[in-house]
Every structure is written in C-alpha cells, then in structure tokens.
Amino acid sequence: MLLFDGAFRGGNQLRSPLLVVGSLGLDSLKTPTGEVEATLGGTAAYFAMAASLYTDVWLVAAVGTDFPPAYRRALEERTVDLTGLQVLDGETFRWSGEYGADLNVAHTLEIHLNVFSEFHPTLPTAYRQAGLVFLANIQPALQLEVLQQVEKPSLVAVDSRDLWIQMSRDELTEVIRKSDLVFLNDAEIREYTREANLVAAARSVLALGPRLVVIKKGEHGAILVSQEDGMFAIPAFPHELVADPTGAGDSFAGAMLGYLARRGGTDIGALRRAVVHGSAVASFTVQALGTERLAALTMDEVLQRCRAFRYLTQFDDDVEGVWEKGT
Amino acid sequence: MLLFDGAFRGGNQLRSPLLVVGSLGLDSLKTPTGEVEATLGGTAAYFAMAASLYTDVWLVAAVGTDFPPAYRRALEERTVDLTGLQVLDGETFRWSGEYGADLNVAHTLEIHLNVFSEFHPTLPTAYRQAGLVFLANIQPALQLEVLQQVEKPSLVAVDSRDLWIQMSRDELTEVIRKSDLVFLNDAEIREYTREANLVAAARSVLALGPRLVVIKKGEHGAILVSQEDGMFAIPAFPHELVADPTGAGDSFAGAMLGYLARRGGTDIGALRRAVVHGSAVASFTVQALGTERLAALTMDEVLQRCRAFRYLTQFDDDVEGVWEKGT
Numbered sequence: 001m002l003l004f005d006g007a008f009r010g011g012n013q014l015r016s017p018l019l020v021v022g023s024l025g026l027d028s029l030k031t032p033t034g035e036v037e038a039t040l041g042g043t044a045a046y047f048a049m050a051a052s053l054y055t056d057v058w059l060v061a062a063v064g065t066d067f068p069p070a071y072r073r074a075l076e077e078r079t080v081d082l083t084g085l086q087v088l089d090g091e092t093f094r095w096s097g098e099y100g101a102d103l104n105v106a107h108t109l110e111i112h113l114n115v116f117s118e119f120h121p122t123l124p125t126a127y128r129q130a131g132l133v134f135l136a137n138i139q140p141a142l143q144l145e146v147l148q149q150v151e152k153p154s155l156v157a158v159d160s161r162d163l164w165i166q167m168s169r170d171e172l173t174e175v176i177r178k179s180d181l182v183f184l185n186d187a188e189i190r191e192y193t194r195e196a197n198l199v200a201a202a203r204s205v206l207a208l209g210p211r212l213v214v215i216k217k218g219e220h221g222a223i224l225v226s227q228e229d230g231m232f233a234i235p236a237f238p239h240e241l242v243a244d245p246t247g248a249g250d251s252f253a254g255a256m257l258g259y260l261a262r263r264g265g266t267d268i269g270a271l272r273r274a275v276v277h278g279s280a281v282a283s284f285t286v287q288a289l290g291t292e293r294l295a296a297l298t299m300d301e302v303l304q305r306c307r308a309f310r311y312l313t314q315f316d317d318d319v320e321g322v323w324e325k326g327t
Numbered sequence: 328m329l330l331f332d333g334a335f336r337g338g339n340q341l342r343s344p345l346l347v348v349g350s351l352g353l354d355s356l357k358t359p360t361g362e363v364e365a366t367l368g369g370t371a372a373y374f375a376m377a378a379s380l381y382t383d384v385w386l387v388a389a390v391g392t393d394f395p396p397a398y399r400r401a402l403e404e405r406t407v408d409l410t411g412l413q414v415l416d417g418e419t420f421r422w423s424g425e426y427g428a429d430l431n432v433a434h435t436l437e438i439h440l441n442v443f444s445e446f447h448p449t450l451p452t453a454y455r456q457a458g459l460v461f462l463a464n465i466q467p468a469l470q471l472e473v474l475q476q477v478e479k480p481s482l483v484a485v486d487s488r489d490l491w492i493q494m495s496r497d498e499l500t501e502v503i504r505k506s507d508l509v510f511l512n513d514a515e516i517r518e519y520t521r522e523a524n525l526v527a528a529a530r531s532v533l534a535l536g537p538r539l540v541v542i543k544k545g546e547h548g549a550i551l552v553s554q555e556d557g558m559f560a561i562p563a564f565p566h567e568l569v570a571d572p573t574g575a576g577d578s579f580a581g582a583m584l585g586y587l588a589r590r591g592g593t594d595i596g597a598l599r600r601a602v603v604h605g606s607a608v609a610s611f612t613v614q615a616l617g618t619e620r621l622a623a624l625t626m627d628e629v630l631q632r633c634r635a636f637r638y639l640t641q642f643d644d645d646v647e648g649v650w651e652k653g654t
Contacts, residue, residue, distance in 0.1 A: 101523050196428050199567045220547040223565060233562035233639050238550060240526045272642040312560050313640050315599040 014131050014154040016261045017056040017081075020047045020254075021121045021146045022136025024061040024071075024085070025093035028109075029289055031244045032101055039290040040071040041095065043136035043159070046247030049294045050254030050281045051134075052078040053302065054262040058127050060084035060146075062119040064092040074295060083124045088115040103245050104218060123149045132261050134253060135179070137161050140171035147178055155266065157181035157257060159249065165192045176205065181212040183253050189215055198223065199231070214256070214275070216249050224275050229268045234275055237283035237309065244289045248282040251294055255281035255302070280305035341458050341481040343588045344383040344408075347374045347581075348448045348473045349463025351388040351398075351412070355423035355437075356616055358430065358571045366617040367398040368422065370463035370486070373574030376621045377581030377608045378461075379405040380629065381589040385454050387411035387473075389446040391419040401622060410451045415442040430572050431545060450476040459588050461580060462506070464488050467498035474505055482593065484508040484584060486576065492519045503532065508539040510580050516542055525550065526558070541583070541602070543576050551602050556595045561602055564610035564636065571616045575609040578621055582608035582629070607632035 027041030048057045057080045065087060076082060093116035097106040121142055128151050135143040135158040143158060150156075158179040164172050165188060172192070176182055182205055186198060195201040202213045202225035215223045219242075221235040256278035263270050280302050287293045354368030375384045384407045392414060403409060420443035424433040448469055455478050462470040462485040470485060477483075485506040491499050492515060499519070503509055509532050513525060522528040529540045529552035542550045546569075548562040583605035590597050607629050614620045 197567060197569070199565045203567075217547070220544070221560075221562065223562070231565055231639055232642070233548075233565065235548060235550070235560035235562060238526045238558055238560065240524060240530075242524070269643050269645065273645060276642050310642070310644075312558055315559070315603050315637070316596050317637075318596065318600060 014261055014264050014266065016131050016264075017058055018051050018132045018134065018257055018261045019058045019060065019123075019127055019130035019150070019153075020044050020051070020134045020136055021060040021143070022047060022134075022138055022250075023093055023116060024059075024063050024067070025095055025116070026067075027246065027290060028094070028096035029244055029246055030096075030098040030109075031103065031289065032099070033241070033243045034289050036289045036292075038094070039292075040068075040074065041246065041290060042093065043138075043247075043250045045071075045075070045291060046250035046285065046294065047134055047136055047254035048075060048080045049078060049291055049297075050251035050285070051258035051261075052080050053255065053281070053297065053299055054258030054277075056081065057258075058084060058124075058130060060086075060121050060123060060127065062086040062088050062093075062115050064088060064090045064115045067092045084122075084127055086119070086122070088118060090115040090118075092116075097246070099245065103242050106246065121146050121149070131155070132257055133157070134257055135159065135175065136250060136253075137164075140164050140168045140175045143175045144171060144178075147175070155180045155257075155260070157183065157253065159183040159253060160188065160192075162188055162191060173208065177209045179210050181214065182210045183214045183216060183249065185216040185218065185249065186220075189213070199225070212271070214253075214278075216252065218245065218248070222252070222275060222279060224271060226268075226271070229271070232272050232275060234279050234309070234313065237279065237305065237312070239283065239287065242286045245286050246289075247291065247294070248285050251285040252278035252282040254278075276306055276309050277302065280309060341588055341591050341593065343458050343591075344385055345378050345459045345461065345584055345588045346385045346387065346450075346454055346457035346477070346480075347371050347378070347461045347463055348387040348470070349374060349461075349465055349577075350420055350443060351386075351390050351394070352420035352422055352443070353394075354573065354617060355421070356571055356573055357423075357425040357436075358616065359426070359428055360568070360570045361616050363616045363619075365421070366619075367395075367401065368573065368617060369420065370465075370574075370577045372398075372402070372618055373577035373612065373621065374461055374463055374581035375402060375407045376405060376618055376624075377578035377612070378585035378588075379407050380582065380608070380624065380626055381585030381604075383408065384585075385411060385451075385457060387413075387448050387450060387454065389413040389415050389420075389442050391415060391417045391442045394419045411449075411454055413446070413449070415445060417442040417445075419443075424573070426572065430569050433573065448473050448476070458482070459584055460484065461584055462486065462502065463577060463580075464491075467491050467495045467502050470502045471498060471505075474502070482507045482584075482587070484510065484580065486510040486580060487515065487519075489515055489518060500535065504536045506537050508541065509537045510541045510543060510576065512543040512545065512576065513547075516540070526552070539598070541580075541605075543579065545572065545575070549579070549602060549606060551598065553595075553598065556598070559599050559602060561606050561636070561640065564606065564632065564639070566610065566614065569613050572613050573616075574618065574621070575613050578612040579605035579609040581605075603633055603636050604629065607636060 022044035349371035350369035
C-alpha cells in the first residue's frame with residue numbers, strides 16, 4: 001500500500017556520499033545504569049556510525065594527538081572516510097556529563113574544548129562534491145565556512161543547540177536560510193522561534209526557506225514538518241530500559257540522511273521511511289552507554305525495529321467504518 | 328489491509344449501553360486564549376458528550392438545585408439518559424482553574440465540592456445491566472460502590488488522579504484489580520507504580536489484573552498497553568492553536584469506549600481504532616473552551632480527523648526495503 005505518490009519539486013535525486021562536519025570527542029558519561037570514561041563521542045561520531053550503516057560517509061572534524069587509534073579504526077572499519085579529519089597539536093575535545101533518573105537532560109560536569117576551539121573545517125577537494133551535507137551542532141560560523149566550500153549539494157541538513165541560539169542567532173539564521181532540512185529539539189525550536197506551539201514554531205522555520213523541519217522530542221518521538229506534505233509524527237520506541245540518551249539525535253539524523261542517500265531520493269514516502277529509520281537507529285543508541293550499541297548494530301536489527309515501529313503505530317483502514325448512531 | 332487477526336480471549340462481545348459514573352459541575356476556566364464562567368463541566372459531562380456520538384449513555388452523578396436546565400437539556404438532546412442523575416439540596420460542584428502558556432498543567436484557583444461531597448452513586452435498576460462501565464475520576468470508595476451494583480459488565484474502565492493515589496491508594500488498587508481497562512496520565516501512572524519508566528509502569532498495572540492500560544500523555548499522545556497485543560502508540564494531533572485542555576482525557580475515554588460499544592467488540596484492531604477515535608475526539612475538545620467544541624461535534628468531523636490521523640502517522644510497507652550497503 002503506497003499512501004504517497006507525490007514527489008518533492010526538485011532535489012528528488014540525491015548524490016552520495018554523505019558529508020558530516022561536527023565534533024569528535026572523548027566523553028565521560030554517568031547515568032543511573034552505569035558510567036564510562038573517555039569513550040568515543042561527539043556529534044560526528046554518532047552521526048557517522050549511524051549513517052555508515054546505509055552509505056559511505058566523509059567526516060570532517062578535529063582531534064588532538066591523544067585521540068586513540070582504536071577509535072579511528074572503529075570509524076574506518078565502517079567505511080567512514082577520515083581524510084578530512086584534522087589532527088591538531090594538543091588534546092581532544094572532552095565532555096563529561098551526568099543524567100538524572102528521568103534521563104531527559106544532560107548535566108554538563110566538565111567541558112574542555114581543547115583543539116576543538118581552533119577548528120576550522122577544511123574540506124579535501126573530493127568532499128566539495130558531496131551530495132548530502134550534515135552540519136552537526138558546531139558554531140554557526142563554522143557551518144557557514146562548510147557551505148562556502150561545498151558545490152551544489154542536493155541536500156543540506158543542519159542541527160544546532162541552545163548555546164548558538166543564544167550567542168549566534170543571526171549566523172544560525174543564515175545557516176538555516178541556506179539549508180533544506182533543519183533538526184532541532186522541542187526546547188530549541190521554541191527558543192529559536194519564540195513560539196510555544198510546536199506547529200507554529202515549525203512553520204516559522206519553514207518560512208525562512210528550508211523544505212523540511214524535524215522536531216526531535218526525545219522520549220516523545222519526532223515530528224517531520226514539510227512545505228509540501230504537512231506533518232508526519234512518530235512516537236519514540238517505548239523501551240523498558242533506557243541506558244543513555246547521548247547521541248540519540250545525531251544517530252537519528254545519521255540514519256535518516258543515510259537512508260535518503262541510499263534510496264537516492266526525497267519523495268514523500270522515502271522521507272517518512274527515513275524518519276522511521278532514524279527513530280529505529282536512535283532507539284538502539286539509547287540502549288547502551290555511548291556509541292557501544294550503535295557500533296555493534298546491524299541492518300537486520302534496524303529492519304526488525306522498523307517492523308516493530310510499524311506494529312507499534314499502525315491501525316487499519318476500517319478506522320473510518322463506524323455506523324452512525326441509531327443505524 | 329488488516330494487520331491484526333487475533334482477538335482477545337473472552338470479553339470479545341460487548342453489550343451496550345455505556346454507563347458513566349462521575350462528576351457534573353460548573354467550571355470557570357481561564358486560558359491564554361479566553362475565559363468562561365460556570366460552564367458545563369465535570370468528568371461525566373465530557374465523557375458522555377463524547378461517548379454519545381457513538382452509543383446511548385447512562386449517566387450517574389449528583390448536582391444541586393442550581394444546575395441549569397439548559398445543561399441538562401444539552402445532555403438529554405444527545406440521548407444521554409439522566410434517570411440516574413441525583414438532584415440534591417444545595418449547590419452544584421464548582422471548579423475554577425487557570426492554565427499557563429504551556430497549557431500543560433491546570434492550576435486550581437477554587438474548588439467547591441458542594442453537593443458532590445454527599446454523593447453516593449445509586450444505580451437505577453436498569454443501569455445494573457450496563458455492558459460497559461466507566462468509573463470516571465471520583466473517590467475510589469465510590470467507584471467500588473458502583474461495582475457492587477453492576478451485574479457482570481463486559482468491560483469496566485477506570486480513571487483516577489494524583490489525589491486518590493496519595494489519599495486512597497489501597498482502595499484504588501482494589502478498583503484497578505476489578506477493572507479491565509485503566510486510564511492514567513503519565514505523571515499519575517509513574518506516581519501510582521513508583522516506576523519512572525512508562526513501559527515498566529504499565530506492566531506493573533497489568534500485573535494487577537487489567538487487560539488494558541491507556542497512558543494519556545497530553546500533547547504527546549497516548550499509549551495503549553495490553554496483555555495480549557503489546558503496545559500501540561499514537562501522537563496527539565498537532566494543532567497550531569490549543570485553547571483549553573480541560574476534559575481532553577475524559578472525552579478521549581468517552582470516544583474510545585463509545586466506539587467499542589458501537590462496534591460491539593474488543594478485538595485488537597477495534598481497540599487500536601478506538602484509541603484513534605479517542606485521540607480524534609480529544610483533539611476537538613481542546614480547540615475551544617469547556618465543552619463548547621465537543622457539544623457541536625459531528626461524526627463526519629470525527630471521521631475526517633481519523634483520516635488526518637492516518638495521514639499523520641502512516642508510512643508504507645517499503646520501510647523494510649533498504650539495500651544492504653555495498654549491494
């Protein structure tokens with residue numbers, strides 16, 4: 001059963017590979033179920049691990065000379081190309097965070113930008129031809145530097161966070177104007193648009209130019225709002241145990257864009273399926289600390305979770321078949 | 328396309344009519360978009376108005392001599408039977424509440440139980456044969472009095488709230504043990520079960536005996552958890568404007584049980600469709616103050632909203648069709 005036969009105007013064909021520019025770091029995480037020290041983290045790590053289940057990934061980030069070779073290998077083994085990884089003199093970006101019982105908000109304990117504070121993305125020549133570009137959460141000024149270097153990508157997606165909304169609002173708006181797909185969580189899009197209502201907030205972002213907005217709602221799922229197709233909403237997968245929400249959003253974006261790159265299109269049906277894949281992969285990410293579960297994830301498992309999402313959300317056509325009262 | 332061919336063991340045939348025991352009151356509401364004084368309110372009013380779109384409803388509650396004849400007529404015109412309505416000497420239950428900008432939590436400004444404090448449900452003889460029983464949010468001791476008077480109902484559903492969880496926990500547990508379907512919102516089920524995780528919380532309620540739990544998540548939708556079918560999740564309908572969330576949960580329950588009564592069964596497909604109808608009707612309730620929108624609602628509008636829910640949530644079978652990377 002195909003519900004959607006429309007296609008987006010333009011941009012319907014996508015070129016691989018997929019370029020991600022973001023952070024690689026060493027995370028120390030503490031959650032109610034466990035803790036881990038200096039594990040592979042950063043927005044680009046979660047994105048690339050998820051996206052590389054679907055397609056080849058080019059990664060641009062900066063690490064220090066202390067970045068463990070094992071983490072580099074873990075990425076390369078998934079055919080994440082690290083030609084664009086800058087190794088700078090100094091230490092790798094480090095973040096330590098703690099989650100309370102509700103797992104909703106990360107409390108930052110320590111943050112050391114280290115070499116990340118000197119990072120300016122420089123794309124290897126080949127990367128300038130990237131078909132899909134993901135601007136992970138970094139300073140909007142750096143996101144703009146990336147956009148100056150890529151040549152006519154089919155799809156540009158951007159993520160951001162409260163810090164940049166507060167400190168670099170104008171530059172962030174410039175990035176959003178140049179993007180096709182905007183990822184923000186519910187708190188961020190409310191703060192950025194100053195609209196309490198999420199639908200109004202999404203429309204206000206679309207009015208800046210992007211064709212698509214994904215509102216990430218954590219344990220409450222996600223909403224895709226588009227210029228042409230209205231809204232698609234999906235709940236988060238209801239787990240009995242959530243170990244660590246770190247990276248859920250970036251792995252969601254990685255699977256969503258990876259799926260689109262692999263399928264080579266952004267028609268309405270593909271976009272919705274891409275959101276299901278994003279939700280499926282994110283639902284695995286949160287089941288272990290750091291990238292542990294994501295690193296071991298197979299496509300078979302993802303497809304099984306997609307089937308589970310289908311069972312979780314579907315109801316039959318007969319929903320409209322109710323007798324008028326009295327008949 | 329029928330996804331669900333299983334049927335619940337037993338209880339698959341339901342007898343109408345539908346009995347609701349709860350409160351009728353006069354509500355004064357203040358929200359960011361408007362205010363209204365002494366309008367028809369109470370759990371049984373919202374439930375009955377929604378359920379009466381589908382089936383005949385028997386209503387048991389207590390009002391004072393000041394209860395406006397117009398509100399009585401508004402219910403009777405929808406074939407809500409008021410034989411069980413007690414008119415007691417004194418004033419009707421009054422509640423005044425205010426919602427902030429996020430519309431999530433009602434702040435009670437004033438509450439006057441009035442005659443409601445003397446209420447003991449007494450069922451007219453005919454009502455004892457009710458097929459479906461909804462025990463709206465009232466003291467668990469009164470809910471137990473109702474259960475002592477009904478004879479072998481096909482389905483008993485119960486709603487409650489934080490006050491009774493805190494003050495009458497043991498009696499509430501006794502009601503839950505005797506019920507088939509439990510409605511609680513996310514905060515209530517967490518408080519009642521002392522489980523932060525909603526899936527674990529739902530399982531813990533099912534372990535007491537009920538076949539079904541509906542977790543109401545307000546703007547985040549609802550989850551149906553069942554002994555036999557696992558979980559069904561549906562988002563709330565994303566509105567650009569929400570006027571007043573009062574009564575959303577009771578009208579959800581009214582439409583859900585009304586639908587089941589009308590369809591005469593609780594097979595898995597019907598249960599999921601009933602949740603969609605509940606979500607659809609609740610999505611109208613919140614669009615105006617009090618029962619205003621609900622009172623004017625037609626089945627055509629509900630069916631149209633059900634179609635909109637289908638479009639909002641559906642993705643095609645092809646979600647599992649992704650090439651293995653490299654093929």
